[in-house]
Amino acid sequence: MKKILTSALAVFFALLKSHAQSSAFTYQGQLNVSGTPASGSYDLVFALYDSASGGQPLAGAQTNTALVSTNGVFTAWLDFGEGPFAGGSRWLEVGTRPHGTGSFTLLTPRQPITAAPLALFAKTAGSLSGYLSTTQLTGMLPTTQLAGTYPGVLTLSNPANGFTGSFTGSGSGLTNLQASAWVKIIAQTPPANGDTNWFGPWTPGTQTAGIQEAIMSLPRAADQQHPGGGTIWLMPGNYYTYTNIYVHNSGWTTPFTLNLRGAGITACGITYAGTAPQTVVTVGQANTPSNLAFSMHDMWIASAVNACTNILWFQGNALN
Amino acid sequence: MAKVDLDHVWFGYWGSMTNANLNFGFSPSTFGDTAPHNLIPINFQMNFNEDTVVQHCHFTYVNGISWATDHGSLAENLFEFAGVGGAGPSNDWPPSSVYSLGAAVYCVEPGQTYNGNKGWTIRDNNFVSCSIPYYASPAFAGMVYLSQNDTFESPLSAPVVTEGTRWVFLNPRGYAGSQSLLLTNHSDYTKWAVAAIPAPTNLVVIVDLRAQTNSSDFAYGGTVRAKGFSGNAGGLTLTNAAGAKFQVLVNSATNGLIFVPQ
Numbered sequence: 290m291k292k293i294l295t296s297a298l299a300v301f302f303a304l305l306k307s308h309a310q311s312s313a314f315t316y317q318g319q320l321n322v323s324g325t326p327a328s329g330s331y332d333l334v335f336a337l338y339d340s341a342s343g344g345q346p347l348a349g350a351q352t353n354t355a356l357v358s359t360n361g362v363f364t365a366w367l368d369f370g371e372g373p374f375a376g377g378s379r380w381l382e383v384g385t386r387p388h389g390t391g392s393f394t395l396l397t398p399r400q401p402i403t404a405a406p407l408a409l410f411a412k413t414a415g416s417l418s419g420y421l422s423t424t425q426l427t428g429m430l431p432t433t434q435l436a437g438t439y440p441g442v443l444t445l446s447n448p449a450n451g452f453t454g455s456f457t458g459s460g461s462g463l464t465n466l467q468a469s470a471w472v473k474i475i476a477q478t479p480p481a482n483g484d485t486n487w488f489g490p491w492t493p494g495t496q497t498a499g500i501q502e503a504i505m506s507l508p509r510a511a512d513q514q515h516p517g518g519g520t521i522w523l524m525p526g527n528y529y530t531y532t533n534i535y536v537h538n539s540g541w542t543t544p545f546t547l548n549l550r551g552a553g554i555t556a557c558g559i560t561y562a563g564t565a566p567q568t569v570v571t572v573g574q575a576n577t578p579s580n581l582a583f584s585m586h587d588m589w590i591a592s593a594v595n596a597c598t599n600i601l602w603f604q605g606n607a608l609n
Numbered sequence: 610m611a612k613v614d615l616d617h618v619w620f621g622y623w624g625s626m627t628n629a630n631l632n633f634g635f636s637p638s639t640f641g642d643t644a645p646h647n648l649i650p651i652n653f654q655m656n657f658n659e660d661t662v663v664q665h666c667h668f669t670y671v672n673g674i675s676w677a678t679d680h681g682s683l684a685e686n687l688f689e690f691a692g693v694g695g696a697g698p699s700n701d702w703p704p705s706s707v708y709s710l711g712a713a714v715y716c717v718e719p720g721q722t723y724n725g726n727k728g729w730t731i732r733d734n735n736f737v738s739c740s741i742p743y744y745a746s747p748a749f750a751g752m753v754y755l756s757q758n759d760t761f762e763s764p765l766s767a768p769v770v771t772e773g774t775r776w777v778f779l780n781p782r783g784y785a786g787s788q789s790l791l792l793t794n795h796s797d798y799t800k801w802a803v804a805a806i807p808a809p810t811n812l813v814v815i816v817d818l819r820a821q822t823n824s825s826d827f828a829y830g831g832t833v834r835a836k837g838f839s840g841n842a843g844g845l846t847l848t849n850a851a852g853a854k855f856q857v858l859v860n861s862a863t864n865g866l867i868f869v870p871q
Contacts, residue, residue, distance in 0.1 A: 558619070573610040578657065582612040589619035592648055597702050599652040600620055600671070605610035606656040608677050608719050
């Protein structure tokens with residue numbers, strides 16, 4: 290019987306294929322017969338163990354038949370699946386025989402499976418099993434990793450979740466808004482010149498008796514007003530604080546209308562926030578003809594300063 | 610100004626509207642209100658206007674509307690503690706200002722000869738604890754203010770304080786007597802309460818069809834047909850077709866009438 294020995298040389302290569310990565314790899318070795326590199330066809334059988342001797346195979350045996358050996362060098366293609374490679378030490382048991390002849394002769398010792406140098410990087414994912422589950426995520430993700438667009442559905446069910454920053458987009462899907470959060474005039478018919486920000490920016494104020502105030506800065510000079518008129522709706526639960534409101538149309542020849550409409554006299558209104566005696570709303574100008582029409586419906590209007598002044602003041606031509 | 614339309618608007622000052630008492634409307638302070646009623650809720654200084662409408666509005670703990678407009682309607686409003694209210698707070702307006710009166714409605718169209726362009730509807734307004742519901746401006750020749758179906762809930766002092774323009778109340782309810790007050794001291798509007806209108810006078814007329822009483826004389830140019838007549842005939846003077854006047858006396862013995870040529 291021929292003495293068959295294999296060398297200790299064993300090199301593993303992960304298979305590079307164009308399709309998705311599989312668990313197969315190649316195994317190369319040199320087969321010697323009686324100390325001389327073998328030639329011809331041989332069958333080789335491979336089994337995977339978790340120890341250098343004894344025990345039960347973890348996977349295999351896999352038989353590679355009719356390997357053509359040149360100068361004893363052979364290459365076998367093995368695939369034990371991903372299961373056996375969970376991080377523990379592994380040994381490969383090899384058996385061989387001339388192609389199709391007799392039984393396999395087991396070669397000793399078993400060959401340890403060692404890491405390829407570049408594969409050592411995988412040790413940093415030693416606790417990762419399969420896909421990374423959300424329970425394995427800890428720490429704070431750098432903000433740079435959160436940039437971009439997230440197309441999936443996102444649910445934040447913890448009431449403690451907060452949001453800081455500006456929000457852009459459609460608010461049509463917002464529901465269950467609290468009255469304390471309603472701090473803006475929700476709709477207005479823009480003036481004829483198309484200025485949709487006619488009444489200027491606003492900032493949330495404080496709450497008084499459960500009513501949220503919105504502080505709005507209005508243009509002071511008559512020339513800063515815009516002709517065309519329109520309707521302003523005030524949302525329930527709010528009042529709007531102004532230093533004063535002037536609705537003038539001096540010199541305008543076209544009719545001008547301004548309608549202030551609230552959602553209920555007990556729900557929304559206007560108040561004056563100044564400190565000096567001042568009229569809350571002044572409409573028209575003294576001794577000045579105009580085509581100005583003004584209406585106010587379903588709201589309240591008050592002055593925060595109980596001084597000798599007006600709340601609503603309408604002015605027109607000289608009286609006769 | 611062309612037009613003003615105020616409907617369902619509540620006027621007040623902020624301090625009175627945000628107290629903790631929820632019993633009265635939008636939580637105004639109730640009878641404990643002692644702050645001066647300074648704020649003029651609406652100041653109309655309009656002319657050539659098409660219309661000025663104030664209806665279904667509520668005025669609480671403020672001074673009064675200042676009303677100067679050619680055409681307007683003031684209807685179905687509630688004035689509660691407006692002007693000088695029931696709790697008695699005054700205001701900080703100087704005595705020389707008409708607003709120091711503390712009325713709920715100041716009709717301040719300036720006096721002049723009536724030029725036909727005044728059209729006012731004043732009706733169905735409720736005054737709760739308003740000492741002076743109406744103020745009328747100085748003599749406005751040819752013009753008269755008419756208010757219908759108003760309710761005056763006590764305490765109050767008079768339905769109107771006038772400086773000379775006539776005021777007719779048609780079917781007022783709840784007014785305290787028939788007294789109205791003529792303002793004679795124009796340099797100090799706080800002295801309105803000491804100058805009652807001497808009766809009889811046509812300056813302030815109260816016609817109450819429900820109570821069937823009238824407060825003042827009437828000049829009637831038509832024919833009066835009545836089933837009966839009661840009253841003091843001693844003051845009755847008749848004129849025949851020729852223009853001769855007869856005084857009617859009552860015979861105290863027979864209760865018969867004696868016609869005495871004049």
